[in-house]
Structures are given as C-alpha cells and as structure tokens.
Amino acid sequence: xxxxxxxxxxxxxxxxxxxxxxxxxxxxxxxxxxxxxxxxxxxxxxxxxxxxxxxxxxxxxxxxxxxxxxxxxxxxxxxxxxxxxxxxxxxxxxxxxxxxxxxxxxxxxxxxxxxxxxxxxxxxxxxxxxxxxxxxxxxxxxxxxxxxxxxxxxxxxxxxxxxxxxxxxxxxx
Amino acid sequence: xxxxxxxxxxxxxxxxxxxxxxxxxxxxxxxxxxxxxxxxxxxxxxxxxxxxxxxxxxxxxxxxxxxxxxxxxxxxxxxxxxxxxxxxxxxxxxxxxxxxxxxxxxxxxxxxxxxxxxxxxxxxxxxxxxxxxxxxxxxxxxxxxxxxxxxxxxxxxxxxxxxxxxxxxxxxx
Amino acid sequence: xxxxxxxxxxxxxxxxxxxxxxxxxxxxxxxxxxxxxxxxxxxxxxxxxxxxxxxxxxxxxxxxxxxxxxxxxxxxxxxxxxxxxxxxxxxxxxxxxxxxxxxxxxxxxxxxxxxxxxxxxxxxxxxxxxxxxxxxxxxxxxxxxxxxxxxxxxxxxxxxxxxxxxxxxxxxx
Amino acid sequence: xxxxxxxxxxxxxxxxxxxxxxxxxxxxxxxxxxxxxxxxxxxxxxxxxxxxxxxxxxxxxxxxxxxxxxxxxxxxxxxxxxxxxxxxxxxxxxxxxxxxxxxxxxxxxxxxxxxxxxxxxxxxxxxxxxxxxxxxxxxxxxxxxxxxxxxxxxxxxxxxxxxxxxxxxxxxx
Numbered sequence: 001x002x003x004x005x006x007x008x009x010x011x012x013x014x015x016x017x018x019x020x021x022x023x024x025x026x027x028x029x030x031x032x033x034x035x036x037x038x039x040x041x042x043x044x045x046x047x048x049x050x051x052x053x054x055x056x057x058x059x060x061x062x063x064x065x066x067x068x069x070x071x072x073x074x075x076x077x078x079x080x081x082x083x084x085x086x087x088x089x090x091x092x093x094x095x096x097x098x099x100x101x102x103x104x105x106x107x108x109x110x111x112x113x114x115x116x117x118x119x120x121x122x123x124x125x126x127x128x129x130x131x132x133x134x135x136x137x138x139x140x141x142x143x144x145x146x147x148x149x150x151x152x153x154x155x156x157x158x159x160x161x162x163x164x165x166x167x168x169x170x171x172x173x
Numbered sequence: 174x175x176x177x178x179x180x181x182x183x184x185x186x187x188x189x190x191x192x193x194x195x196x197x198x199x200x201x202x203x204x205x206x207x208x209x210x211x212x213x214x215x216x217x218x219x220x221x222x223x224x225x226x227x228x229x230x231x232x233x234x235x236x237x238x239x240x241x242x243x244x245x246x247x248x249x250x251x252x253x254x255x256x257x258x259x260x261x262x263x264x265x266x267x268x269x270x271x272x273x274x275x276x277x278x279x280x281x282x283x284x285x286x287x288x289x290x291x292x293x294x295x296x297x298x299x300x301x302x303x304x305x306x307x308x309x310x311x312x313x314x315x316x317x318x319x320x321x322x323x324x325x326x327x328x329x330x331x332x333x334x335x336x337x338x339x340x341x342x343x344x345x346x
Numbered sequence: 347x348x349x350x351x352x353x354x355x356x357x358x359x360x361x362x363x364x365x366x367x368x369x370x371x372x373x374x375x376x377x378x379x380x381x382x383x384x385x386x387x388x389x390x391x392x393x394x395x396x397x398x399x400x401x402x403x404x405x406x407x408x409x410x411x412x413x414x415x416x417x418x419x420x421x422x423x424x425x426x427x428x429x430x431x432x433x434x435x436x437x438x439x440x441x442x443x444x445x446x447x448x449x450x451x452x453x454x455x456x457x458x459x460x461x462x463x464x465x466x467x468x469x470x471x472x473x474x475x476x477x478x479x480x481x482x483x484x485x486x487x488x489x490x491x492x493x494x495x496x497x498x499x500x501x502x503x504x505x506x507x508x509x510x511x512x513x514x515x516x517x518x519x
Numbered sequence: 520x521x522x523x524x525x526x527x528x529x530x531x532x533x534x535x536x537x538x539x540x541x542x543x544x545x546x547x548x549x550x551x552x553x554x555x556x557x558x559x560x561x562x563x564x565x566x567x568x569x570x571x572x573x574x575x576x577x578x579x580x581x582x583x584x585x586x587x588x589x590x591x592x593x594x595x596x597x598x599x600x601x602x603x604x605x606x607x608x609x610x611x612x613x614x615x616x617x618x619x620x621x622x623x624x625x626x627x628x629x630x631x632x633x634x635x636x637x638x639x640x641x642x643x644x645x646x647x648x649x650x651x652x653x654x655x656x657x658x659x660x661x662x663x664x665x666x667x668x669x670x671x672x673x674x675x676x677x678x679x680x681x682x683x684x685x686x687x688x689x690x691x692x
Binding site (some may be wrong): 120133134 | 259285
Binding site for chain 3 (some may be wrong): 235259265269
C-alpha cells in the first residue's frame with residue numbers, strides 16, 4: 001500500500017551562520033523522527049545540506065532535494081534529487097510540495113522569496129530565529145499562516161500541534 | 174534597426190489601496206515618458222492594471238504583461254501579453270526581464286516574492302511607499318540594490334540618475 | 347489606445363540548414379508585413395536570429411525573444427528580450443504566448459518539443475518544409491491543429507486564411 | 520547512510536489504450552523490482568496511474584509523481600507527490616530528474632514533448648510499442664539516445680544492460 005507521508009520543507013541560506021546550521025541539522029533530525037519527509041533546495045551547502053544530514057541520522061528517514069539545475073552539487077543527505085533547471089523559479093516547487101515550511105533564518109533573498117511564495121500559496125510557514133522585521137512583514141502578509149519561534153523543537157511543535165501535521169512511523173511502516 | 178529600449182517593471186498588489194493605484198498610474202506614465210518599456214504581471218487588476226493604463230496615456234508607449242496563466246483577464250493597457258502558465262513561478266520571469274523593478278507597495282506576498290527574487294538575481298529594486306519593516310528587511314538582504322522612496326517621481330529619478338537607465342525617445346524613434 | 351497585435355511564433359534549430367535559414371528570414375519579413383508581432387526563442391543563432399532579422403527589415407515591425415537564460419547572446423533583431431532562466435521549460439512560454447507557431451524545419455529536439463507543447467495547448471502549428479515522419483506524427487497527435495506547407499508564403503497564408511489571424515497595420519497604427 | 524537509488528521515468532498518455540496500460544503496469548513492477556525509483560507525471564489517470572500501481576505491488580518500491588498543479592488528483596500509487604503548478608513546463612522536470620525515460624506509447628502530445636525534451640537534455644529514451652513515424656523522428660533527432668522496443672521486459676533490459684543503470688536492492692537496504 002502507498003504510504004503518503006507528509007512532506008515538510010526546510011529553507012535557508014546557502015551561506016548560513018553556525019546557529020542556523022545547528023538549527024537546520026536539528027530540524028532535519030526532528031522531522032525524520034516524526035516520520036515526515038524532509039524537502040530542501042537540495043544543494044550541498046548551508047541550511048539545505050545541514051537539514052538533509054540531520055535527517056539521515058535517523059533510520060527510515062526520507063529526504064527530497066529540489067535542485068535549481070543539473071550542475072549544482074547535491075547534498076549527500078538527499079535521497080531523491082529532483083532536477084528542475086528552473087533557476088529560482090524552482091522555489092515555487094519547493095513550497096507547493098510541502099504541508100508547511102520552516103525558514104531557518106532569513107539570511108538570504110532566496111529564503112525570503114520562499115516564505116513569500118508559501119504565503120501566496122496558502123502554505124503555513126514557521127520562522128525560526130528570524131529577525132523582527134522579517135517576522136513583522138511576513139506575519140502582516142500572512143494573516144495567520146506565519147508562526148515565529150526560537151528553537152527547532154518549538155518549530156516542529158507548531159507543525160504537529162497547531163498546524164496538525166500527523167505523525168508517521170519512520171519508513172517502512 | 175532594432176530599438177532595444179530598457180524594460181522597467183512595476184510590481185504590486187492585485188487588490189491595492191487607492192494611494193498605490195495612483196502611484197502605479199503615475200509610474201506607468203513616467204516610465205513611458207522616459208521611453209522605457211513597462212513590464213507588469215499583466216492582469217486586469219490592481220497595480221498591474223493601473224500602471225499599464227498610465228503608460229498607455231503616453232503616445233509611443235509600449236507595455237508588456239507576463240501573465241500567470243491563460244485564463245486571467247489581461248489588463249487593457251497591455252500591448253504584448255506573454256502567457257506563461259507557470260503560476261507564481263512566472264515571478265522570476267518578471268524580474269529577470271527588467272533593468273530594475275519598482276515595488277508599488279508591498280501589500281501582498283506576491284510583490285514581496287518579486288522583490289526578493291530581484292535581489293537574488295541582482296536586479297535593482299525601488300521600494301515606493303513601502304512599510305518600514307519591508308524597507309529594513311529588503312535593504313539588509315539587498316546590500317545596496319534596494320532604494321526606498323516616497324513618490325513616483327523619486328522612484329523614476331533613482332532609475333535614471335542612480336541606477337543609470339538611459340532615457341529613450343518614445344517609440345518609434 | 348492599446349494596440350494588441352497578434353503574436354506569431356517562429357521556431358527552429360539553432361544550427362539550421364541554409365534552406366531553413368532562408369525560410370526563417372522570409373517568415374520574419376512576412377509576419378512583420380502582416381502587422382503581427384514575431385516571437386522567437388530570442389538567441390543569436392539559427393532560425394531564431396534569421397527570423398528576427400527578417401522582421402526588422404520591415405518598418406514598424408515588433409519582435410519578442412523568450413530567452414532561456416541570462417547568458418545567451420540575444421539576436422540583434424529582438425526588440426523585447428524576455429529573460430526566463432527556465433531552460434527548456436521556457437518552450438511552453440514560447441507557444442502559449444502565440445496565436446499560432448510555425449516550425450521552420452524540425453531539425454532539433456527543441457523544435458519538436460515546441461510543436462508537441464503547442465498541440466497540447468491547442469495552439470495551431472504550421473510545419474514548414476518538415477520531414478514526412480514529423481508531419482505524420484504531429485498531424486496524428488494534432489487532430490486538425492497541424493498544417494504542413496512547403497513555402498513561407500504558404501505558411502503565412504494558412505495563418506491568415508485558414509486559422510484566421512487578422513492582419514494589422516504595422517506599428518504605429 | 521543515504522541511498523541514492525536511480526530514478527527512472529515512465530511517460531505516457533492520460534487516456535491510454537489497454538495495451539499501453541498493461542505495459543505501464545508491468546514497467547512499474549519491473550522498475551521497482553530492479554530497486555529503481557519510479558517517476559511519473561503523478562496524476563490519477565492512464566499510464567501515470569498504471570505505472571505507479573504496478574510499482575506499489577513490489578515491497579520496498581518508491582514512487583515519485585511530478586504534478587502539473589495542485590488540483591489534479593494524485594495517483595494512489597504515488598508515494599511522493601511533487602507539486603509544481605508549472606503546467607506543461609513541468610515536463611522538463613520530469614525528464615531532467617531521470618537517468619532514463621520510457622515512453623509507453625506516444626499517444627498524446629504531452630508524451631511527445633517529454634521525449635523531445637529528454638533528447639534535448641541528453642537523457643536516454645526507450646520507446647515502447649511506439650508507431651514507426653515516432654521511432655523514425657525521435658531516432659533521427661536523438662542520435663543514439665533513443666531505443667525502440669516492443670515489450671516492457673525489453674525496455675528494462677535496455678536500461679540495465681545498454682544504458683547501464685545499476686540494479687539496487689529494494690528499499691530499505
């Protein structure tokens with residue numbers, strides 16, 4: 001039988017601070033532990049790489065990477081690389097495929113675009129350790145879709161408890 | 174001979190306030206007067222429609238609309254409708270085709286995504302009458318690419334004087 | 347007043363034979379003479395370049411190029427370069443924006459994809475000097491949408507007479 | 520450890536003949552048995568649905584569906600639905616993500632576009648039970664990339680033996 005596990009996105013900068021990288025790794029681990037599929041931008045850099053690595057520490061984890069092009073190195077933790085060759089237009093694919101996304105900082109314009117596109121598409125967003133002006137702008141634009149938290153644990157709690165993404169057993173069931 | 178006139182984008186909400194609509198119309202007029210081609214999201218709503226209408230008040234103006242799909246009504250002021258069927262992924266096309274974009278308010282998440290995508294792509298952005306948290310976030314992310322102004326005239330001055338987009342005679346030369 | 351002139355696409359190989367290049371140049375000229383806007387893939391190569399050059403021999407012509415990325419040189423005859431950064435996904439934009447497309451040979455897989463995407467989207471196709479197996483395949487798939495001709499004049503006649511694209515005065519009216 | 524299993528695409532019509540549906544189901548089963556990930560267009564119709572169902576008959580199979588939009592019903596056999604909202608521009612994503620694709624008939628223009636886009640991208644193609652004019656056209660365009668076969672078993676043999684896609688143990692290893 002098909003096991004359609006929820007997909008959760010983790011977005012963040014390719015050149016991220018130590019704090020955000022630590023958060024990303026924890027998020028990957030927590031998402032995998034909840035039995036969710038992790039989706040990232042797939043590249044072997046920054047938050048994308050850290051989140052995928054974190055997930056792969058958990059047995060039964062499953063990770064998808066939506067690559068901007070065919071030349072970008074793929075993060076080692078990505079099980080399923082989807083190659084788009086769409087450049088930044090692939091950011092819409094990232095958010096539309098997820099039940100919710102977590103922005104692990106808003107250190108780059110790419111992440112900001114993904115948060116905005118998620119809001120536009122009605123996909124819930126959790127802003128993890130983001131600066132106040134980002135929280136303020138996106139909560140005004142997001143009208144209830146946007147949550148701000150300070151720890152990876154709180155981010156995943158919002159997904160499970162407030163957004164209601166159901167827990168799954170790790171693969172295989 | 175080919176006349177490659179600079180293309181300038183005006184982005185803004187489909188449901189915009191009166192102030193932003195007035196600004197958009199003025200921007201369209203000023204852009205056309207400078208001999209630039211106006212590019213918008215093309216739909217018959219809000220800032221897109223107002224900017225296109227403003228441009229078409231000027232003889233020799235030329236307007237391009239990048240439509241998200243085939244079903245959206247096209248603004249009357251659009252000379253050249255480009256149909257993408259890419260949904261919000263067309264936002265990258267909007268910004269990549271322009272020498273610079275002007276955000277006529279950041280009232281919706283679509284506009285916020287376009288500002289972020291422009292920064293990501295290295296396309297200069299002018300924020301016209303935008304809230305302080307948007308200015309603060311995007312100027313931090315944009316490192317010199319993002320200008321904030323309060324009037325349509327100032328927006329167009331930034332494009333001509335600071336960004337250095339050359340004036341052209343209105344079509345035909 | 348807005349002048350919404352019909353947009354007609356000319357598709358073909360970047361490395362085209364002499365015959366197809368001659369056809370492309372003639373098509374550009376004829377399309378411009380009919381007052382239609384010419385749309386191509388925009389690059390400074392092959393059929394794209396030849397068609398745009400042909401159109402610009404006609405006073406009042408208007409040409410749009412839908413570029414795959416920001417690095418491709420733009421054909422000199424393109425008035426309005428639209429930059430997509432979508433790679434070959436921009437082929438759908440090419441066909442959706444046109445009232446009809448003319449395939450000037452099917453010498454490359456890119457052109458074949460555009461013919462197929464046009465059929466899928468319900469956009470009429472004229473195959474100009476295409477090999478019999480291409481005509482046979484696409485007419486079977488196209489169920490009445492696909493016409494085969496041997497000269498540029500016949501291609502444009504099909505557009506004007508059978509498909510019914512109205513003639514316009516060259517710009518400006 | 521990350522298990523990067525090869526991804527193989529099966530493309531075909533949403534309204535397919537009985538023969539092609541039977542083939543698609545067999546292909547899904549064979550691909551899963553080889554430990555490859557099956558990728559399809561994801562919708563609950565025709566070849567897409569049949570291939571995904573076939574794969575899910577095999578324990579440890581993994582199936583990805585690249586959906587054109589958010590409204591299309593997802594085939595029950597799809598484990599990982601990737602939502603693009605790109606319309607037919609998603610066809611490039613389908614082919615770029617695969618080591619090779621199998622066209623299960625060329626009954627529709629969408630499949631023809633995917634074969635052409637695969638050739639353009641250098642992705643090997645197997646044409647299964649396709650009409651002679653399609654084989655002739657695509658082999659001419661594909662210069663060695665395009666193989667024609669008559670049975671699902673032969674299609675998968677080409678992938679394993681001639682294209683050299685390595686076999687994997689079914690998930691989990």
